[in-house]
């Protein structure tokens with residue numbers, strides 16, 4: 001006799017979940033992700049006191065389960081990030097983009113900011129390059145679909161391990177060591193340059209732009225080609241002439257149609 005295992009995720013259930021996740025977030029869960037989805041959603045199932053994946057799918061498909069969709073996407077997305085990740089973009093920002101700005105207004109969007117390391121690295125780079133930054137009109141918009149990550153980003157508290165790739169001089173200048181050993185808090189002068197907000201890249205965007213730079217790194221890789229193409233077109237419309245799009249170095253725009261000009265790997269100009 002075959003016993004029913006309540007924590008089993010069947011292929012059919014996995015496919016139904018993939019469809020729901022893709023419809024909401026654009027994330028294309030490929031084959032081979034069954035174990036990850038099962039492990040991460042099993043936690044949600046238990047927290048909600050649901051008996052199996054069918055009950056979970058019924059719940060997220062019901063009006064009562066709307067809120068759960070946010071938690072589900074949260075549980076499934078990969079939030080890996082770090083300070084000054086793909087550091088060449090931050091050097092390019094300092095050495096090229098800032099120099100090209102006419103006037104004293106800078107608008108940058110970190111689209112998929114995860115736990116905040118990317119927008120904080122942008123802010124620190126600007127502060128380093130512009131010692132009189134208070135006389136500039138600088139706004140960094142940092143958005144993500146994950147409420148949990150946004151909460152972390154807003155707090156701006158990072159472990160010693162997370163800040164270990166911030167050069168010591170910058171760490172001393174822009175972070176305060178916390179009394180609870182091993183943690184660092186980003187200084188408010190850095191935080192003040194950033195506005196954190198929930199935004200699903202698949203939805204309508206409330207911002208009008210134009211932006212000087214858009215960072216959309218290491219998220220498009222999870223989207224289907226058509227979704228990437230549409231997104232890149234929307235970024236194009238939101239940038240000023242001469243504005244830059246930075247994507248992850250493992251992404252590139254080679255296989256999609258777009259109007260950007262290639263500058264260097266993972267860097268495009270309108």
Ligand SMILES: C[S@@+](CC[C@H](N)C(=O)[O-])C[C@H]1O[C@@H](n2cnc3c(N)ncnc32)[C@H](O)[C@@H]1O
Pocket residue numbers: 024025026027077078079080081082085111112113114115118143144145146149199200201202216217218219248
């Ligand atoms: C791997 S992290 C990348 C973080 C950062 N950009 C970097 O390169 O280090 C991907 C982020 O994309 C977010 N994400 C996934 N789908 C999204 C969507 N549809 N709209 C907005 N953010 C999304 C995830 O929540 C996650 O925080």
